[in-house]
Amino acid sequence: MDGLHTLTVQEAARAVASRQVSARELVAALVDRIRKLEPSVQAWARLRPEQALEEAARLDDRLSRGERAGLLHGVPVGVKDIVYTAGVETSAGSRILSGFVPTYDATVVARLRAAGAVVLGKTVTTQFAFLDPGPTRNPWNLEHTPGGSSSGSAAAVACGMVPAAIGTQTVGSILRPAAYCGVVGLKPTYGRVSRHGVLPLAWTLDHPGPLARTVEDAALLLEVMAGPDGLDPACSPQPVERWTEACRLGASGLRVGVPDRFFSERASPPVREAYGRALVALEAAGAEVREVRLPAEFDQVPWPQRTILAAEAAAFHSRWYAQRANDYAPKLRALVEEGLQLRATDYIRARQLRRRCRQAMLSVFHQVDVLATPATPAPAPHGLDSTGDPAFNGPFTFVGFPSVAVPVELSEGGLPVGVQLVAAPFAEGTLLRAAAALEAAASWGRRVAEPKAKARAR
Amino acid sequence: MDGLHTLTVQEAARAVASRQVSARELVAALVDRIRKLEPSVQAWARLRPEQALEEAARLDDRLSRGERAGLLHGVPVGVKDIVYTAGVETSAGSRILSGFVPTYDATVVARLRAAGAVVLGKTVTTQFAFLDPGPTRNPWNLEHTPGGSSSGSAAAVACGMVPAAIGTQTVGSILRPAAYCGVVGLKPTYGRVSRHGVLPLAWTLDHPGPLARTVEDAALLLEVMAGPDGLDPACSPQPVERWTEACRLGASGLRVGVPDRFFSERASPPVREAYGRALVALEAAGAEVREVRLPAEFDQVPWPQRTILAAEAAAFHSRWYAQRANDYAPKLRALVEEGLQLRATDYIRARQLRRRCRQAMLSVFHQVDVLATPATPAPAPHGLDSTGDPAFNGPFTFVGFPSVAVPVELSEGGLPVGVQLVAAPFAEGTLLRAAAALEAAASWGRRVAEPKAKARAR
Numbered sequence: 001m002d003g004l005h006t007l008t009v010q011e012a013a014r015a016v017a018s019r020q021v022s023a024r025e026l027v028a029a030l031v032d033r034i035r036k037l038e039p040s041v042q043a044w045a046r047l048r049p050e051q052a053l054e055e056a057a058r059l060d061d062r063l064s065r066g067e068r069a070g071l072l073h074g075v076p077v078g079v080k081d082i083v084y085t086a087g088v089e090t091s092a093g094s095r096i097l098s099g100f101v102p103t104y105d106a107t108v109v110a111r112l113r114a115a116g117a118v119v120l121g122k123t124v125t126t127q128f129a130f131l132d133p134g135p136t137r138n139p140w141n142l143e144h145t146p147g148g149s150s151s152g153s154a155a156a157v158a159c160g161m162v163p164a165a166i167g168t169q170t171v172g173s174i175l176r177p178a179a180y181c182g183v184v185g186l187k188p189t190y191g192r193v194s195r196h197g198v199l200p201l202a203w204t205l206d207h208p209g210p211l212a213r214t215v216e217d218a219a220l221l222l223e224v225m226a227g228p229d230g231l232d233p234a235c236s237p238q239p240v241e242r243w244t245e246a247c248r249l250g251a252s253g254l255r256v257g258v259p260d261r262f263f264s265e266r267a268s269p270p271v272r273e274a275y276g277r278a279l280v281a282l283e284a285a286g287a288e289v290r291e292v293r294l295p296a297e298f299d300q301v302p303w304p305q306r307t308i309l310a311a312e313a314a315a316f317h318s319r320w321y322a323q324r325a326n327d328y329a330p331k332l333r334a335l336v337e338e339g340l341q342l343r344a345t346d347y348i349r350a351r352q353l354r355r356r357c358r359q360a361m362l363s364v365f366h367q368v369d370v371l372a373t374p375a376t377p378a379p380a381p382h383g384l385d386s387t388g389d390p391a392f393n394g395p396f397t398f399v400g401f402p403s404v405a406v407p408v409e410l411s412e413g414g415l416p417v418g419v420q421l422v423a424a425p426f427a428e429g430t431l432l433r434a435a436a437a438l439e440a441a442a443s444w445g446r447r448v449a450e451p452k453a454k455a456r457a458r
Numbered sequence: 459m460d461g462l463h464t465l466t467v468q469e470a471a472r473a474v475a476s477r478q479v480s481a482r483e484l485v486a487a488l489v490d491r492i493r494k495l496e497p498s499v500q501a502w503a504r505l506r507p508e509q510a511l512e513e514a515a516r517l518d519d520r521l522s523r524g525e526r527a528g529l530l531h532g533v534p535v536g537v538k539d540i541v542y543t544a545g546v547e548t549s550a551g552s553r554i555l556s557g558f559v560p561t562y563d564a565t566v567v568a569r570l571r572a573a574g575a576v577v578l579g580k581t582v583t584t585q586f587a588f589l590d591p592g593p594t595r596n597p598w599n600l601e602h603t604p605g606g607s608s609s610g611s612a613a614a615v616a617c618g619m620v621p622a623a624i625g626t627q628t629v630g631s632i633l634r635p636a637a638y639c640g641v642v643g644l645k646p647t648y649g650r651v652s653r654h655g656v657l658p659l660a661w662t663l664d665h666p667g668p669l670a671r672t673v674e675d676a677a678l679l680l681e682v683m684a685g686p687d688g689l690d691p692a693c694s695p696q697p698v699e700r701w702t703e704a705c706r707l708g709a710s711g712l713r714v715g716v717p718d719r720f721f722s723e724r725a726s727p728p729v730r731e732a733y734g735r736a737l738v739a740l741e742a743a744g745a746e747v748r749e750v751r752l753p754a755e756f757d758q759v760p761w762p763q764r765t766i767l768a769a770e771a772a773a774f775h776s777r778w779y780a781q782r783a784n785d786y787a788p789k790l791r792a793l794v795e796e797g798l799q800l801r802a803t804d805y806i807r808a809r810q811l812r813r814r815c816r817q818a819m820l821s822v823f824h825q826v827d828v829l830a831t832p833a834t835p836a837p838a839p840h841g842l843d844s845t846g847d848p849a850f851n852g853p854f855t856f857v858g859f860p861s862v863a864v865p866v867e868l869s870e871g872g873l874p875v876g877v878q879l880v881a882a883p884f885a886e887g888t889l890l891r892a893a894a895a896l897e898a899a900a901s902w903g904r905r906v907a908e909p910k911a912k913a914r915a916r
Contacts, residue, residue: 233813311802315810318803340803344769345776347802352773355691 004029005160006448009075009217010244012163016063016074023056023063023074027118030076034120034161040142040451042135043156045081046089047121052076055118069116071224077112078156078165080149081122082129083208084197085109088119092199093127093134095327096320106197107232108166108208108225115224123152123165126387129173129201130313132329133387138180139449140415144380147177148387149201153211154181159449164212164221169397170201170309172376172390174209175405179418180380180388182407182447184435185211186218187393189425190400191236193222194229202312203234204351205305205397213446215406215436219243222428238426246429251437252286254430257368260293263392268378274409274417275374281441282372287434292367297360301395304350304357306338311347314339358399365424370434375405375418396422404435408442416444462487463618464906467533467675470621471574474521474532481514481521481532485576488534492578492619498600498909500593501614503539504547505579510534513576527574529682535570536614536623538607539580540587541666542655543567546577550657551585551592553785554778564655565690566624566666566683573682581610581623584845587631587659588771590787591845596638597907598873602838605635606845607659611669612639617907622670622679627855628659628767630834630848632667633863633878637833638846640865640874640905642893643669644676645851647883648858649694651680652687660770661692662809663763663855671904673864673894677701680886696884704887709895710744712888715826717752721850726836732867732875733832739899740830745892750825755818759853762808762815764796769805772797816857823882828892833863833876854880862893866900874902 001021004012015021031049038044059074079085082092084102086109091097105113113119124134126149136151138144139159146155150167154177157165167174169187178185187209200206210221222243229235258279264272283289314321314336321328321336328336364371377389396403402425405418419438423431459479462470473479489507496502517532537543540550542560544567549555563571571577582592584607594609596602597617604613608625612635615623625632627645636643645667653664668679680701687693716737722730741747772779772794779786779794786794822829835847854861860883863876877896881889 307802311806315803315806340801342802343798344765344800344802344805345773345798347805348769348773 005033006446007163008214009072009163009212009220012075013072017068023059023118024053026074027052027056027076027120030120030162037159037161037451041137041139041155041159043123043152043161045091045093045122045124045152048088048119052118052120059116059118069114071115071220072112073116075117076120076162077117078121078123078153078162079109079119080153080165080167081125082168082199083109083166085119085122088122090122092129093125096324102197104197107194107229109197111224120162123156125149126151127329127332128199129168129170130335131331131387133384137384138380139451140182142451144382144415145180145384145387147180147380149173150177150211151387154178154183154185157183157211157213159451164210164217166208167211168198168206168208169393170205171397172393174211175375175393175403175420176388176390178211178405179375179407179416182410182416182449183211183213184215184218184407185209185405186222187397187403188222188226188428189402191234192238192402192426192428193225194232194235196229196231200312200316202309204308204312207397215432215439216244216247218404219247219432241429243428243432246433247436249433250286251282251434251441254287254370254434254437255368256282256287256289256434257292257364257371258289259371259373260291262294262298263373266377266391267374270411271374271376271378271417274411275419278408278419278438278442279372282438285437285441287437290368292364292371295360295363297357298395300353301357301398304353305394305398307342307346307350308354310335310339311342354398361399361401362424369423369430371422373420375420379411379413379415379417392420401425402428402431404431406435406438406442407444408438409444463491464904465621466672467530467621467670467678470533471530475526481517481576482511484532485510485514485534485578488578488620495617495619495909499595499597499613499617501581501610501619503549503551503580503582503610506546506577510576510578517574517576527572529573529678530570531574533575534578534620535575536579536581536611536620537567537577538611538623538625539583540626540657541567541624543577543580546580548580550587551583554782560655562655565652565687567655569682578620581614583607584609585787585790586657587626587628588793589789589845591842595842596838596873597909598640600909602840602873603638603842603845605638605838607631608635608669609845612636612641612643615641615669615671617909622668622675624666625669626656626664626666627851628663629855630851632669633833633851633861634846634848636669636863637865637874637876638838640907641669641671642673642676642865643667643863644680645855645861646680646684646886647860649692650696650860650884650886651683652690652693654687654689658770658774660767662766662770665855673890673897674702674705676862677705677890699887701886701890704891705894707891708744709740709892709899712745712828712892712895713826714740714745714747714892715750715822715829716747717829717831718749719752720756721831724835724849725832728869729832729834729836729875732869733877736866736877736896736900737830740896743895743899745895748826750822750829753818753821755815756853758811759815759856762811763852763856765800765804765808766812768793768797769800812856819857819859820882827881827888829880831878833878837869837871837873837875850878859883860886860889862889864893864896864900865902866896867902
């Protein structure tokens, strides 16, 4: 079978299940693709090709005996390097955890594996999932950032190294790199997916979620990853739903809200125009697009967001930081320093403000089913010194509402542009229905990036 | 009908429902009792006899038309003065809130009223429910403290001014005054009872609960007060149970755990002996009493408890405090000062430690149904400068487990001694079953304090 690297998760799972291709062949094809592109893209912190091939061979054996592990039998995936993988180093892009090998899988990894997924390796994260970039480049243009912090996951999925990968988002770390790299990035509702075995950046803000090349793929991964987990105290008892089915319901009658301010004002012209065309396409597909007013509380997000982020990051890092401050990259270092100075009463007030923001922003969803905004202010910026601007994603992460980035166009500069959709807490069904409708209406198609074989030295 | 002030909640409710006595007569009898004893006991911050008599008359009218409001039709109650009462001043024993009249009832008050209870007035609280004493005296000996912070609620119930009252506990503010005053004090599981309309001391530690003269009365009040409330974000969706029925199940087969350390070591001889006799009586009634080992985490409670208390109290009071520090009593002032200095990372670490303590202490309840400890280290101390020592109640409040104080004996000095029972979260059924069995076994009976008519000047 040719072009195995272009298969979606669903196609790959079907191809393996129907024995059109073996899991081992699929893994081998992707390992080849990675060997070819990795020198220029640098999406991987760590690869495990031999073990992945062995696991794939075992899955092929099981299938020949009529045993299918689950929905992802034989599907290769990448896992962000802040997520624990038993027996595989997990260093979070840091010197602090260099050589650290977890003895157990994070709940999300255990669930993917139980469903038959094969972990090809660990994808590059910014240091401890904050803003200091790793080596990864944008596969659409190697001179541009892939975004962060789930840099490797987004880049690897974009250029067909894997059909899907796990990321995490604390401010804009799934949706921003997804939009910059032209893939679908899904941040579920806070508490929908367990964080057991995921290194925290700020645990009342951290959300794991999938990156994939189609909305249905992201929905399928969520079906596997989500659901109650007693090992994460914030994990919700809400049951898993058939989100892949929700993806097929179409746009007819969906009420899509366009915020009256903030986003359009801050979006660059190419993004604003692509966003406008996406709304028109969505309307043509049967959605009802209307302007909605953002509550005043929306503007209050930055202070409590930064305060909670800094305080929790400082609490997590304080011991290591006390001994090895020099091993911290500058942006994380500044965040920890800031967090160490914060007063308890500031943190408490920030949490109270968050509750108020959440209440106020909930009211928007009395009028519409989803909000649509540009996913980022601009396409991926030039240079690798910054991971870009998460300003459009942060407010919805802050309140824990589910959001998704869907690629809609390739800009004139050859870089993808994405649209962000947001829904009410635990309304992933509605969110993914809208996202699939947008995907179909925008006809981004099934683009896979083809980066040049080797970038010039940085 | 004579001796109306000695009726329990259940007896009063039955007497009114069966028209042996009218609600108005009952209220009038208790108002007389209060007029006689209040100069010496000083349990009330505010009385509303006329309005209570009018409400009672209206309840009598309704009953004559065959309408019974609910389980507490015509039963007079007291409400701690940090709990909002629509149209009735709620000043929390402070100058800061002097003259403040809420426009709505706290959820617990609304539920009591909907069930037919008549609020006689607001009972004395220490200032903002911390440690600075109010004027209330112990009705068993006016030279001794009634305990705090629910001082007035405990004293009023103990001397028959009301059959029941509402209190709140953040460390030991229901069980300690209940034990000192010889009444039953119940602190439900954290989240079991709404705090909407209850002034916070430290909202992740605050628990409203009833004080009454029998365990079944406390159970009945809990049935009315408990249950989901969207207006308190921490209020649990757990449904109300028939706790009064649980009280009738007896001790047979109940596994009662006696902690291996901490309590007996710190208890004074009269308390230790009374506690020992209570355990023997409980065993004779069919319970299985065994020693249980407290986890090491039990000893770690004081630091995170104080840290969370100080930080949250400071966050709540900071604005008033910035302008009116001199209106704060010394102990609360010191707490707020301490809380204002705390780091965000300390508060976060304290919350993490609390989660660990909770997990560790939960394991105790794999071996036993309830824990039994003395309710206080000693009977009510002499003097009114302190509200006594909450050390025996604090650890269980900290982790949010339900606990109850049951009076078991009158010590040689004429002051009550109580036993504290503790159960796993949301196991109020088991807790109240054990408490009722202990009450029956210990035969404290239905003592009502008869304080001297007037104390000498303080």
